[in-house]
Amino acid sequence: MLRLKLALLNVLRNGRRSFITLLAIQFGVISLILMGGFFASMYEGMREGVIRSQLGHIQIYQQGFNQFGSQQPEEYLIDAEVLQKVTKLVEELEQVELVTPRLNFTGLLTDGSRSLAVVVEGINPEKEALLSSAVKLTAGEDLFEEDTDGALIGDGLFKSLNLSVGASLTLMATTADGSFDARDVTAIGAISTGTREVDNRFMRMNLQHAQELMYTEGVTRLVVLLNDTKHTDEVMALLSEVFQEQGLALELRSWNDLADYYHEVVNLFDGIFFVVQIIVLAIVLLGIVNTMVMAVMERTQEIGTIRAIGGTRGEVMGLFISEAFILGLIGSVLGVIFSILLAQGITAASIMMPTPPGSSQNYPIRIFTEADLLWKNGLFGLLIAVISSIYPAVKASRMVITKALRFA
Amino acid sequence: MAVVKLKGVSRYFPVGNKPITALDKVDLTLERGEFVVLRGASGSGKSTLLNLIGAMDDPNEGEVFIHGKALSSLSDKQKSQLRSHYIGFIFQSFNLIPVLTALENVQYPLSLQRIANNEAKDRAAQALAQVGLADFIHRRPNQLSGGQMQRVAIARALVTKPDIILADEPTANLDSETSKQIMDLLGSLNRETGVTFLFATHHDFVLSRASRILELKDGHIVKDEQLQNLNLVDQIASGEKVG
Numbered sequence: 074m075l076r077l078k079l080a081l082l083n084v085l086r087n088g089r090r091s092f093i094t095l096l097a098i099q100f101g102v103i104s105l106i107l108m109g110g111f112f113a114s115m116y117e118g119m120r121e122g123v124i125r126s127q128l129g130h131i132q133i134y135q136q137g138f139n140q141f142g143s144q145q146p147e148e149y150l151i152d153a154e155v156l157q158k159v160t161k162l163v164e165e166l167e168q169v170e171l172v173t174p175r176l177n178f179t180g181l182l183t184d185g186s187r188s189l190a191v192v193v194e195g196i197n198p199e200k201e202a203l204l205s206s207a208v209k210l211t212a213g214e215d216l217f218e219e220d221t222d223g224a225l226i227g228d229g230l231f232k233s234l235n236l237s238v239g240a241s242l243t244l245m246a247t248t249a250d251g252s253f254d255a256r257d258v259t260a261i262g263a264i265s266t267g268t269r270e271v272d273n274r275f276m277r278m279n280l281q282h283a284q285e286l287m288y289t290e291g292v293t294r295l296v297v298l299l300n301d302t303k304h305t306d307e308v309m310a311l312l313s314e315v316f317q318e319q320g321l322a323l324e325l326r327s328w329n330d331l332a333d334y335y336h337e338v339v340n341l342f343d344g345i346f347f348v349v350q351i352i353v354l355a356i357v358l359l360g361i362v363n364t365m366v367m368a369v370m371e372r373t374q375e376i377g378t379i380r381a382i383g384g385t386r387g388e389v390m391g392l393f394i395s396e397a398f399i400l401g402l403i404g405s406v407l408g409v410i411f412s413i414l415l416a417q418g419i420t421a422a423s424i425m426m427p428t429p430p431g432s433s434q435n436y437p438i439r440i441f442t443e444a445d446l447l448w449k450n451g452l453f454g455l456l457i458a459v460i461s462s463i464y465p466a467v468k469a470s471r472m473v474i475t476k477a478l479r480f481a
Numbered sequence: 482m483a484v485v486k487l488k489g490v491s492r493y494f495p496v497g498n499k500p501i502t503a504l505d506k507v508d509l510t511l512e513r514g515e516f517v518v519l520r521g522a523s524g525s526g527k528s529t530l531l532n533l534i535g536a537m538d539d540p541n542e543g544e545v546f547i548h549g550k551a552l553s554s555l556s557d558k559q560k561s562q563l564r565s566h567y568i569g570f571i572f573q574s575f576n577l578i579p580v581l582t583a584l585e586n587v588q589y590p591l592s593l594q595r596i597a598n599n600e601a602k603d604r605a606a607q608a609l610a611q612v613g614l615a616d617f618i619h620r621r622p623n624q625l626s627g628g629q630m631q632r633v634a635i636a637r638a639l640v641t642k643p644d645i646i647l648a649d650e651p652t653a654n655l656d657s658e659t660s661k662q663i664m665d666l667l668g669s670l671n672r673e674t675g676v677t678f679l680f681a682t683h684h685d686f687v688l689s690r691a692s693r694i695l696e697l698k699d700g701h702i703v704k705d706e707q708l709q710n711l712n713l714v715d716q717i718a719s720g721e722k723v724g
């Protein structure tokens with residue numbers, strides 16, 4: 074009781090120094106929470122962006138597609154019968170928002186004078202509009218089922234072909250049986266997926282029109298959108314079980330398997346975050362060690378007295394570590410509170426971020442304050458404070474008693 | 482059993498390349514209830530001797546026994562515990578903990594012994610009453626006079642019921658009137674409790690209260706004089722019961 078009270082009184086004793094120590098701890102906690110919260114919002118933005126512009130949550134393919142499909146995509150199409158059956162099965166799950174087919178192939182798009190290789194996606198416009206909410210229309214109008222020969226052209230492609238809305242184009246492709254065919258398409262609009270690379274060579278058209286061009290009734294994949302990203306693994310497991318039961322030779326890929334670029338960015342930023350963490354740790358550590366060493370020096374005679382009247386080395390160490398613990402606790406709690414306030418303030422201010430690399434859209438800064446982030450960094454602050462006190466505490470406990478007593 | 486025993490104790494301090502001999506082969510025995518005054522010129526080795534008896538310093542030669550235990554055989558932790566239970570200290574500059582009240586300062590050595598808060602409080606209040614500070618127990622050191630601070634320090638030394646109380650010039654920072662009061666207090670505590678006192682001092686008025694006077698010179702005990710003052714040693718020797 075009294076021993077703990079002494080630690081508390083010692084914290085209050087030098088207000089200015091305790092204040093500086095508290096500031097250092099808060100600085101650490103706040104900077105890590107804000108940075109972590111900003112990264113988390115960025116990750117989420119990227120993740121949801123890529124899910125809702127290209128990948129969906131889960132994609133369903135004919136068995137073998139991912140291994141061999143790139144050489145002979147026409148051999149690994151899901152046929153009409155299976156398509157219908159699977160669509161029904163998937164739609165039954167409560168976590169599923171929608172499921173939509175896509176037919177992908179590469180072709181040559183020409184405006185009569187110039188030709189460019191394009192990645193074509195035949196889609197169901199109504200469903201795709203719901204799934205691809207992150208795909209932005211940058212010119213013209215959206216695609217509807219009635220626009221039989223209508224096509225949405227990737228933003229970059231639209232510009233490099235110098236197109237205008239309503240332009241007539243010809244799309245050539247190798248059909249499913251290996252011959253060569255062409256169809257006329259009308260550029261009814263330009264779209265941006267958020268990824269510049271994609272926008273430079275991408276187009277979308279009605280599934281039916283695409284199937285006619287390819288001489289097929291099949292599709293390359295079924296894309297599933299869930300009502301929440303966190304259900305992905307659960308639904309993956311469920312579907313693979315159902316497909317096995319039904320004897321369907323299909324394979325599944327989650328957004329997580331497909332979002333290579335997302336993972337690269339996350340890895341890079343996690344690396345940056347780690348470095349920042351080390352830097353913050355070093356700054357805070359040095360700050361606290363410094364003030365603690367000063368406190369130890371100032372109280373040298375007192376330490377000698379405690380030792381003389383029977384305090385062990387452990388007692389003296391415990392005293393200083395308790396003081397650091399108290400400071401760490403207060404500093405971390407304040408740090409977490411201020412972080413929440415700052416995060417809300419910054420998010421509310423909707424400051425626009427510069428466009429991220431490889432992206433074609435920009436977003437306002439948002440900072441997430443998930444419980445996980447808060448308590449982990451709060452604990453981190455507390456730990457830094459306690460760790461910083463170890464060296465000064467050991468120093469205090471190892472003082473030569475007679476010298477310490479003579480110290481004035 | 483002797484409270485303190487020194488056998489051939491020497492202490493050197495390395496200064497430059499030839500060491501200073503602060504104590505030279507000192508033999509000394511202190512018995513229970515003695516009121517011993519340690520005299521000697523500055524630099525004669527008084528503080529050095531007190532530090533060795535207080536288990537705060539180690540001799541280069543010889544052995545110090547406290548409560549029958551050879552200090553050289555004890556770990557740092559055991560020495561701390563020995564100080565906690567058997568030795569009390571009174572310092573020249575009082576050395577109270579400034580953030581604690583008088584009561585808490587006296588309670589603190591008991592808390593170090595892990596004695597429960599309530600019991601520690603009671604005993605501390607008792608000790609403060611014994612030194613005449615019953616009305617000042619909730620004051621902080623900076624709200625007390627020098628003499629009062631030293632009384633708190635005396636209560637702090639007493640409260641653990643040690644075998645011996647060591648005091649290095651306890652009156653050096655006090656005026657002569659207060660010094661005399663403090664010495665009278667120590668004398669009466671010595672008679673009441675039977676605790677052995679050993680102090681280093683320059684003040685001569687202390688001598689009249691001493692039961693024994695030791696004089697140090699250049700690290701040697703040059704005089705060891707038993708006085709016929711009324712004191713516990715004689716009472717114990719004559720078989721009287723000590724209360």
Ligand SMILES: Nc1ncnc2c1ncn2[C@@H]1O[C@H](COP(=O)(O)OP(=O)(O)OP(=O)(O)O)[C@@H](O)[C@H]1O
Pocket residue numbers: 494495496501502503521522523524525526527528529530
């Ligand atoms: N830590 C030390 N390092 C070096 N020399 C020391 C140390 N402590 C004491 N001495 C020397 O040992 C000798 C005895 O010192 P000590 O402090 O015991 O004397 P003292 O009798 O207490 O003197 P004073 O009356 O001035 O307090 C002195 O010569 C002193 O300089």
Ligand SMILES: [Mg+2]
Pocket residue numbers: 527528529649681
């Ligand atoms: Mg001295």
